[in-house]
Amino acid sequence: MRIGELSTRTGVSRRSLRYYEDQGLLVSSRSPSGQRHYDDEHVERVRLIQAFLAAGMSTSTIAAMVPCMAKPSRGGAHRALEIMGRERARLSSAIDDLAAARSALDHLIEVNREYLAQSTGAEP
Incomplete structure (x- = not known):
């Protein structure tokens, strides 16, 4: 799926999704033309990121937990x-x-x- 669909499925703006990537919270694959591509696992990752943010955690703290999320x-x-x-x-x-x-x-x-x-x- 492309960034627009991920945004729709998670309720998170495209801008925020790009920011999550910049912060190392989310990694997409890229098409030859540079478009971001995501799969269903990214939907769950974004929801988890949102839960951590709602709990008052900073993106840098969440980034420290990315390895824990990537390979449980x-x-x-x-x-x-x-x-x-x-x-x-x-x-x-x-x-x-x-x-x-x-x-x-x-x-x-x-x-x-x-x-x-x-x-x-x-x-x-």
């Missing part, structure tokens, strides 16, 4: 699990940082409300 094996599964574990820890840390920032902002909002209440004599 126990060793590859362990490597993928290690990578996904690191990504989960990164996301958890980011969530903790955001929660701390929200708490700090909540405190500043409360201080501001108290100031307004004192300056106007109204309740916060």
Whole structure:
């Protein structure tokens, strides 16, 4: 299939599919005229890439897992699990940082409300 059909079957734009190739996430064969050609396995690969992106993974991190996706094996599964574990820890840390920032902002909002209440004599 050509890139347009892969785009239609996966719901992913042609531009994104070309970007996935540029990032090493997807490899197509080429016709003598340079047109990209894909098979049914590419549909599943694109869906997997989309799932990883939706889970907050970067394309460079996904690219590190491409060998695990290309030739599934126990060793590859362990490597993928290690990578996904690191990504989960990164996301958890980011969530903790955001929660701390929200708490700090909540405190500043409360201080501001108290100031307004004192300056106007109204309740916060």
